[in-house]
Amino acid sequence: MNNHTKIFELLSNKIIEKGKITFKEFMQTALYQPESGYYTGRNIDIGKTGDFYTSSNVHPVFGWCIAQQIYDMWETMGNPSDFIILELGAGTGMLAKDILSYLKKNFQGCFEHITYQILEVSSTLMEKQQVTLNDFQEKLQWGTPQEPIIGVIFSNEFFDALPVHRVKKIGGEIKELYIVLKDGKFSELYDDLSEKEEIMDYLETSGVKLKEGQQIEVCLEAKRWVDKIAAFLKKGFHLAIDYGYLASELDWPHRFDGTLMCYKNHKAVTNPYMDLGEQDITAHVNFSALQSFGEKAGLVNTGFTNQMKFLVNLGIFEKMQIQSSGFSQGNEKKNLALKRLIMPEGMGETFKVLIQHKRLKNFSLKSLKNFG
């Protein structure tokens, strides 16, 4: 039985049992059902041979810049001797490898004091990470921190992979999208909110005001993760990189129906109900929610910027040995990588960077400097 059939049967049985399921339950199962979910199945891959690229697949310079950021944070914190880098959702481990390689080569003093810990839900990806990171075994750990850490918790494209509720304003009321069975097929239906208090609190805390007919994803899992991150951190930083928006940008016309998207073989697909377990399902991250829930949980907002400014401030041109004026003639590979990572038509503006901190005072990070 293939993944699609397994997941379809499982979800159909749940719907028969309960009458309807939330989109969040559907997405959670399609992505993370043990053995057959998209991320937890045997076929998951990221990059050229997978369904989508992340920045770490574009060029190792992305990881080198993050390594620079981590080093700056370590220095800002007074060079602690036990410094944990906790990566959430490390994919194939490529980014971790680029970060560790750069720290080892350029910042030996910092490298000696770090432990690199990975929190990963997929055992298939964990196996890939172990192979990719074979050279750094003595630096690595997997799993949840056993006690609050001093260091940095970071992620790239983690929050966009968390399951979401989908809600819409209909007749002046906020309703939720459910999935039911109709003639043996999935069908959509709007009804009262499943987790009313939490969903309404999410909308209010993140400053979302829906217009009539407008739909949005509500990621209660993101709030739960922010709470966990604040609890994991004794002292240090949280750094989240992802595609997303602030609540103030929500009424942009192309976002009126929400931001849910699926990816298969490097193509964007709008139907989440096909190829179950075989296509990625994702939603843009509401960074206003991460900021507001972070503040409630004890994280201070250090700054918010886009990937282009972040990488330029961290020296992407110098690290690629390209003149800071821009693109270099005769080096098409580097130019293409730069274009993808920092130009607005690539990942430069859609991708955002949020930094939060805990128990730190009187510092500034050059990555957040404003320019232009």
Ligand SMILES: C[S@@+](CC[C@H](N)C(=O)[O-])C[C@H]1O[C@@H](n2cnc3c(N)ncnc32)[C@H](O)[C@@H]1O
């Ligand atoms: C879109 S991929 C990004 C991978 C990687 N960070 C990169 O940049 O290539 C999302 C990652 O988050 C992991 N993930 C999703 N939900 C998770 C959870 N609840 N706990 C730990 N890892 C999770 C996935 O298995 C996957 O490794």
